Amino acid sequence: MGKEEKMRKIHSLSRIALGAAILGAGFMNANAADETIRQLAKERGRFIGTILNSEWFNDDIEPEFQEIHKTQFNVVVAENEMKFDATEPKEDEFNFEKGDKMIKYAQANGLRVRGHALAWHSQVANWVNNYSGQKEKLLAVLKNHITKVVSHWKGKIAEWDVVNEAVNDDYNADWRSTNSVWYEGIGAEFLDSAFVWAHKADPDAELCYNDYSLEWGLREGSKASFVVEQVKRWKANGIPITCVGTQTHIEIAHETTPQNVRALAKALAELNVTLNITELDIGFPKGSAGKLTEADYAKQGHLYRQFMDVFLEEPNMGEFVIWGLTDAHSWLDEQQGKTEGLLYDKQYKPKPAYDSVMASLKAHPASEVKTPYSETVLNPPKDCGDESCGDSIIAIKPSAIANNISIHIAGRTLFITGVIAGKNAKVDVFDMQGRPIFSTKCEKGRADLSSITEGLYVVRVHDGSTSIVKKISIK
Ligand code: XIL
Numbered sequence: 001m002g003k004e005e006k007m008r009k010i011h012s013l014s015r016i017a018l019g020a021a022i023l024g025a026g027f028m029n030a031n032a033a034d035e036t037i038r039q040l041a042k043e044r045g046r047f048i049g050t051i052l053n054s055e056w057f058n059d060d061i062e063p064e065f066q067e068i069h070k071t072q073f074n075v076v077v078a079e080n081e082m083k084f085d086a087t088e089p090k091e092d093e094f095n096f097e098k099g100d101k102m103i104k105y106a107q108a109n110g111l112r113v114r115g116h117a118l119a120w121h122s123q124v125a126n127w128v129n130n131y132s133g134q135k136e137k138l139l140a141v142l143k144n145h146i147t148k149v150v151s152h153w154k155g156k157i158a159e160w161d162v163v164n165e166a167v168n169d170d171y172n173a174d175w176r177s178t179n180s181v182w183y184e185g186i187g188a189e190f191l192d193s194a195f196v197w198a199h200k201a202d203p204d205a206e207l208c209y210n211d212y213s214l215e216w217g218l219r220e221g222s223k224a225s226f227v228v229e230q231v232k233r234w235k236a237n238g239i240p241i242t243c244v245g246t247q248t249h250i251e252i253a254h255e256t257t258p259q260n261v262r263a264l265a266k267a268l269a270e271l272n273v274t275l276n277i278t279e280l281d282i283g284f285p286k287g288s289a290g291k292l293t294e295a296d297y298a299k300q301g302h303l304y305r306q307f308m309d310v311f312l313e314e315p316n317m318g319e320f321v322i323w324g325l326t327d328a329h330s331w332l333d334e335q336q337g338k339t340e341g342l343l344y345d346k347q348y349k350p351k352p353a354y355d356s357v358m359a360s361l362k363a364h365p366a367s368e369v370k371t372p373y374s375e376t377v378l379n380p381p382k383d384c385g386d387e388s389c390g391d392s393i394i395a396i397k398p399s400a401i402a403n404n405i406s407i408h409i410a411g412r413t414l415f416i417t418g419v420i421a422g423k424n425a426k427v428d429v430f431d432m433q434g435r436p437i438f439s440t441k442c443e444k445g446r447a448d449l450s451s452i453t454e455g456l457y458v459v460r461v462h463d464g465s466t467s468i469v470k471k472i473s474i475k
Contacts, residue, residue, distance in 0.1 A: 006446045028472055037354075040361035043456050043473065045371025045378055046311070047112050047318060048357075049075030050325040050342075052105075057081050057098045064348040065325060070109040075319055077114040078102050079331075082163065083123040087149050091127050091141075096152050103156050114278070114321065115157040117164035118146050119194040121180035128181055138185040143197050150201035158377070159206035159319070161278070162198045162246055165193050167211055173226035191230075192239050199240035210245030210278055214264060215257040224260070228267050235271055244268055245278035248307070249323065251338065252284050252299060258306035265314035274372050277311060277318040282353070283338030292340065294352075301352035301371065304343070308360035315370035334420075366473065379458070379471065409472045412450040414442075416461055421445040425463040431455075450475060 020265055041048040050073055055061040057078070069076070082096040088094055106113045112292060119142060125471050131137040150160065166183065168176040175188055182190040191209075198207050209231070214224045234241045246264065250257050265275040282303050284292060311320045324330040328346040332338040343354045373379065405418030414427060420442070427447040429438040440447050442461060449459075460469045 020130050030237070035358070037072045037357060037361065039456075040358070041074055041320075042368040042378075044312065044361070044364065045366075046320065046369065049073040049077070049111070049114075049318045050322045051077050051079045052081075052102055053324065053329045054079050054081070054330055057101060061329065062348070063353075065329075066105075067265050068344065068348060069325055070105075070111070071378060075112040075114060076102065076106050076323060077116050077321055079317035079323075080123070082149070083127070084120065085123045085125040088145050089125050092144060094148055094152070094294065099153065103153065107156070107376045109171070112159075112319075113153075113157045114319065115150075115153065115160040115205075116278075117161035118198060119162060119166075119182055119190060120164035121176060122165065123180060124181055131185070132181055133185050135186050138182065138192070139193065141245040142182065142186070142190060142194065146194055146197040147201050148199050150205065154202040155204065159208060159243065159276075160198055160202075161210040162194050162207045164210045165212060166191055166209075167223045167226055169213070172221050173223050184334050192234070192237070195234070195239045195241055204273070206242045207240055208243040208245045208276065208278075208331060209241060210247060212247040212249055212279075213252060214244070214246040215248050215254070215260050217256075217260040218263055218267060219440060224264050224267075228264070228271070231268065231271050231273055235273070241273065243274040243276055243318070245276045245361065247279035247323075247338070248277050249279060250280060250283075250303075252296070252303065254282075255303070258303065258310050261307065262310045262314060265310070265317055269314070269316040272316075273452060274316050274318045276317065276321070277307065278319065278321050279323040280307065280321065281323045281332055281338075281341035281443075283332045283336065283341035286333065287339045289339045297352045300341075301356035304353040305356035308357050309364070312360065312364040312369050316372050318372045375471070403463075404466050405466065407459065407468055407470050407472075409449070409459075409474065412448065412452070412474065414447040414449055414459060414472070416442050416445050416447065420461060420463045420466050420468070425461050428460045428462075430458045430460070 037048050048070065052063065052069070053065075056065060078099065081102065087096065087099065091288060103113060105111075131141060165175055166180070167173050175183055177183055195207055198205065209227060211223060211227060214227060216222055216224065218225045218228070231244065244264075246261060246263070248257070260278065261275070268275045271347060282300050284296065284300070290297070308320065311317045322342060324342045326344040326346065326348055327340045327342050328348070330342055332341050343351060343357065345351055406419060407414055407416050411414070416425065425442040427440050427442050428436060428447065429452060431437050438449070438452055438458070454474055456471065456473050458469060459472050460467060
């Protein structure tokens, strides 16, 4: 079957068939339709997500992919489309088309966006090598690249991997000094400069150092301990780093790695830096394909569970990103000699690993999970420059709580105290995308919300002159 014919066939699936496929895949193991990873992550002030594979950007992926992606996750990253060779294929000629497609999708579906990656020795456009060893020229090239890319998506990309994989693979860790056009031409200054330029282009974006093998522990000479030392130096010198990303491409045998990630989180907490898991996959050796047993998948689930436990228990962890959604599309098979490392199998059916992630989320109630993010980061005002926002959506901007006014929920009753309580103030309830779902009046300092189903909402109480906005959880 030709590619076009195959795509036609996929897209001609009736809506009903597709809906059934999605229900089967996305919700099979969740008891209620609203119980998704996404919802539980959001309630906990955290972001859990996966990449959009390159096949998605090329419209060459099964329709289940996007349906599951937007239903189950609340953070997204492009597999290849924001890398140097994709965004600046010719000198000073930028191509933002595919990245823009992802931003549009993310905005329409309320997803946080990670930008990946600005300064990396790999996937650099070929033309850069024409300037090998020319320090001033390479500094100008990197500055121009970072400034133009970050400025283009200013305010739309919450967090950038500013520098990726700059540490070498020796057991006496230091910067990667070979096969890196940036290090060989510029020296370690390229890292510090990259953070400064990115910050200048978007002062509100979180800026990360991202690398692999950071999950191998903090022993002397390890990548992780080297990175912690560099973060200390950066912080002491005012370099605007806010986060470290541990890629965490591991194998089923790497049983101690979750605890190593915990130790790294604790070391970074002392430096006031967030740790994110940015590219997790837990692969089996490729040769085991077709021979895996239930016990193997359970073991994989157990490892996913441990990573999720660590993630939810460490207060300075914010994002948990898996490098792929379905085993049908994964760099593990294509390039890594590994297989089946993700949450969904090749037929988009959730694996035991999916259940483990959900189980961990449920075992860590929202009231016990701390978030490293502010309210505005968690619930950013919707950017309605894009037609996908629709007219009926009200942008909720939580206002500062006036001293003498407060609201709190107990059961299904909203209690309102302070100046607006006695004046028949209006109570409006919105869903987390800002859509109005319920309105009533405050009577004697109370409002009855018993008709609203369980979930997370934003409530606004206002009397014409004063208003208060708060996020509430109805149980
Ligand atoms: C990988 C992509 O998945 C592949 O499609 C591409 O051919 C090579 O890069 N660390 C990273 C990611 O930071 O960008 C890599 O992604 C995986 C390893």
